[in-house]
Amino acid sequence: MPLSQRATLTRFLIEERRRYPDASGDFNALILDIAIACKAIARAVASGALGGVLGNHGGEQASINVQGETQKKLDVISNEVFMRATEWGGQLAGMASEEMDDPYPIPEGYPRGNYLLVFDPLDGSSNIDVNVSVGSIFSILRAPQDLIDSGRPLAAEDFLQPGTQQMAAGYALYGPATMLVLTVGSGVHGFTLDPAIGEFKLTHPNIQVPPDTQEFAINASNSRFWESPVKRYVDECLAGKTGPRAKDFNMRWIASMVADAHRIMMRGGVFMYPRDTKDPSKPGRLRLLYEANPIGMVMEQAGGRASTGREPVLGIKPTSLHQRIGLVFGSRNEVERIERYHAEPDSYRDTNPLFAERSLFRD
Ligand code: AFP
Numbered sequence: 001m002p003l004s005q006r007a008t009l010t011r012f013l014i015e016e017r018r019r020y021p022d023a024s025g026d027f028n029a030l031i032l033d034i035a036i037a038c039k040a041i042a043r044a045v046a047s048g049a050l051g052g053v054l055g056n057h058g059g060e061q062a063s064i065n066v067q068g069e070t071q072k073k074l075d076v077i078s079n080e081v082f083m084r085a086t087e088w089g090g091q092l093a094g095m096a097s098e099e100m101d102d103p104y105p106i107p108e109g110y111p112r113g114n115y116l117l118v119f120d121p122l123d124g125s126s127n128i129d130v131n132v133s134v135g136s137i138f139s140i141l142r143a144p145q146d147l148i149d150s151g152r153p154l155a156a157e158d159f160l161q162p163g164t165q166q167m168a169a170g171y172a173l174y175g176p177a178t179m180l181v182l183t184v185g186s187g188v189h190g191f192t193l194d195p196a197i198g199e200f201k202l203t204h205p206n207i208q209v210p211p212d213t214q215e216f217a218i219n220a221s222n223s224r225f226w227e228s229p230v231k232r233y234v235d236e237c238l239a240g241k242t243g244p245r246a247k248d249f250n251m252r253w254i255a256s257m258v259a260d261a262h263r264i265m266m267r268g269g270v271f272m273y274p275r276d277t278k279d280p281s282k283p284g285r286l287r288l289l290y291e292a293n294p295i296g297m298v299m300e301q302a303g304g305r306a307s308t309g310r311e312p313v314l315g316i317k318p319t320s321l322h323q324r325i326g327l328v329f330g331s332r333n334e335v336e337r338i339e340r341y342h343a344e345p346d347s348y349r350d351t352n353p354l355f356a357e358r359s360l361f362r363d
Contacts, residue, residue: 124256
């Protein structure tokens with residue numbers, strides 16, 4: 001279809017809204033403001049070193065975020081862009097992000113709305129300096145009714161809702177093309193930014209994640225810290241045609257979850273950043289509220305699956321704003337296989353020499 005005939009994001013949202021005659025329009029306005037933020041971030045990312053914001057060229061911002069990581073300037077800028085684009089319109093009661101220790105209430109002078117926004121403004125930021133794809137991830141929740149009714153101060157607890165409660169979720173990918181991939185709870189749709197007119201256009205309606213795959217993504221340098229079900233799964237993939245799976249697998253790792261997730265949305269695959277024994281204080285690397293839940297909703301809405309390996313991610317009741325979690329997502333049959341390996345008695349551990357006395361894999 002010619003680009004000029006493709007629906008814009010605005011048109012798509014308006015047509016979606018017709019199915020809900022009582023909808024106020026706030027929700028669409030919020031998504032369009034998020035899209036504006038993503039366009040601005042895409043622009044900053046695309047400027048590369050010319051924008052003067054990259055680590056080697058702009059220097060690292062001397063601030064440390066709540067995860068104990070150095071924030072690069074572009075992380076900070078992207079966070080600001082999200083806040084400024086969405087705080088003013090009267091749709092939000094507050095927001096929370098990877099880059100802010102505490103929730104951000106809507107400033108005095110702006111109307112307060114019925115939604116909460118949670119986001120990772122720039123996922124995969126270690127890739128910025130090497131000009132590899134990065135992205136933004138977002139999730140929209142309904143604000144608790146008592147927060148809306150009473151006007152009391154915003155609290156971190158307001159955000160601690162399971163992923164099943166998300167009203168919408170999605171990500172923007174700043175790759176060779178900028179894309180916005182969105183679910184409002186009725187399938188997943190991909191929009192590509194048309195740079196000529198600055199509009200997102202519907203290019204990938206009703207994305208479906210293939211249920212089977214021969215591709216997996218995991219940071220193999222952590223293998224000595226993996227739990228045995230993960231070790232078993234990866235070993236079986238690596239054994240290829242001659243192993244129990246009787247087929248060869250390919251491995252991919254971009255170190256930018258949003259880019260890995262997008263590859264899986266386009267052609268299937270499984271992504272794992274599982275719980276491991278690397279640091280007992282961190283039950284996984286990725287964050288539940290603004291990484292696992294939105295990507296989980298997108299996957300599930302596209303027919304894929306998202307899990308900790310032990311239970312569906314979207315069912316977990318969060319306990320803190322920046323909670324980390326083990327995460328496995330992608331092609332449904334593979335994720336279910338990994339869940340089965342976690343549920344089965346640990347015969348792999350009992351028979352594999354790697355888990356013997358004095359082994360690296362012993363607890
Ligand atoms: P940032 O949140 O610091 O950008 O980290 C990106 C990320 O959380 C995720 O996008 C990657 O999948 C993962 O980290 C990469 O981790 P490794 O450094 O272990 O490859």
